[in-house]
Amino acid sequence: MKTDHTLQEGFKVFASPEERIIYLTFFSNEEASDDNVRATELVIQGAQKALEACGGETCVALVDTVAVPEGVRVVFPESRTLYAKFIADERIQKVAFLGSNDFVASLIGTIGELTGHPSKIKWFSDVEEAKSWLKE
Structure with missing residues (x-):
């Protein structure tokens, strides 16, 4: 198993409270x-931690999967459940996934079903469209 430090190099997460x-x-x-x-x-x-940085207020999330190499896209059932539980948090209003491929579409469908709120998740190939939807 890889170290936490090595695994953390595979993603970046931060909040923009403003x-x-x-x-x-x-x-x-x-x-x-x-x-x-x-x-x-x-x-x-x-x-x-990013959610807490938003001061306990509701917020939205932009998930960018564009840089994930083709052919290395798998999310195991336990991971899907963990993501769904986080997305189901009532403080998360919407989640926009950026990246147009079958993997993202499948992942969003599965997580949407698990959360019971499929309408709060959508995928985009354009970052500006994603941000516009998040602001609606």
Whole structure:
């Protein structure tokens, strides 16, 4: 299993309290189940801190998957459940995924079903369209 430090190099998460946006960018994806789940736990920890940085107010999230290499895109069921639980938080109003590929579409569909709120998740290939939807 990879170290937490190594896994954290695969993503960046921060909040913009002024915009009330959590930005999450993925640079890689872990193919091994234990690494995938641990990376998800670390992402969620970072996202929780970003959510708190928004002062407990509602916010939106922009998840950028564009930099994840083709062919290395897998999210194990336990990871999907963890993401769905975070997205279901009532403080998260909407989540825009950036990246137009079958992986993102499938992931969003699955997570949307798990959260019970599929309308709060949408995917885009254009960052400006994503931001516009988040502001609606």
